[in-house]
Amino acid sequence: MKRIALTGAVLLGSLMSFNLVAAELSAEEQAAQNVANRQAIFKLLSVSNAPLGAMARGGAYDGDAAKLAAQRLAILGGMIPAAFEADTSGVTGLTTRASTTIWGNKADFDKLAGDLVTAANEALATLEAQGEAGVRGAVGAIGPKCGACHDRYRLD
Template sequence: MKKMFKVALLSAALVVPAAGVSLHVHAQEATSEKQAGNVITFRQSLFQLIRSNMGPLGAMARGQMPFDEAVMAKNAERLTQLAAMVPDYMAVDTTKFNDGSDAKADIWQNRDDFNKKAQALYDASAGLLATVEAKDTDSYRKAIGAVGASCKACHDDYKAD
């Protein structure tokens, strides 16, 4: 019985409510080239997962594929979870190791703004999930667009071309 309670408690802790979540994380500098390399690998993996979940949603919004509520719900839930990780995975400033990544140094100089943009991705993803769960079909394209706009806002300021 205790084991079942612990599993239920852990499961409940993994479900992050959309309201009142703060994704504010302070930055720190990488202390070695090895650490910087690992950090870059992990954060690029995170962004690839975001990209892979956003791709089908973008195709639906552009009319390149039909709206699929199951895919939309699954991807919105994943994006919400991934968005919650962004500040943590971007917390280590790797710029002094000439990392060669697409991350601009402005991320670590404008941490509050970066965290706000990560929060916007989280909020938009949670909003998409709520839209799908409400079966508000008239708002699907707009809700997906809000997720895409939150991605673009961060890319515009913090991703090198």
């Protein structure tokens, strides 16, 4: 019993010091972390979108893979608004292509993320209803949603 209590105390202690370390991140380090997190979402969006693109270009159709891709795009797209909650526009030295105009137009930015989620959900419905015949339409609905946001809010 004593040993369990001691283990608990040690665990709690290390959790608390972990929290302290987290709180001690400088504003720059925190911003760099935010940038890395949101770029991770976009990398996964790209990875998730790839199989659909390949199928639309005439690759072998795999219905399960196509539907899974659409589901992943919907989930990842839904993570974009929160990932940009932290305004990093005033932080220098970041390696980011995010336009500083995002935070003055956050509602518009969030709407473009919502458009991607809607398109991914519609693509899923199309794939469920039409199977292979729907794959080009599904991809055609998603790609422009990526581009619409990049045109406005991603730097070259």
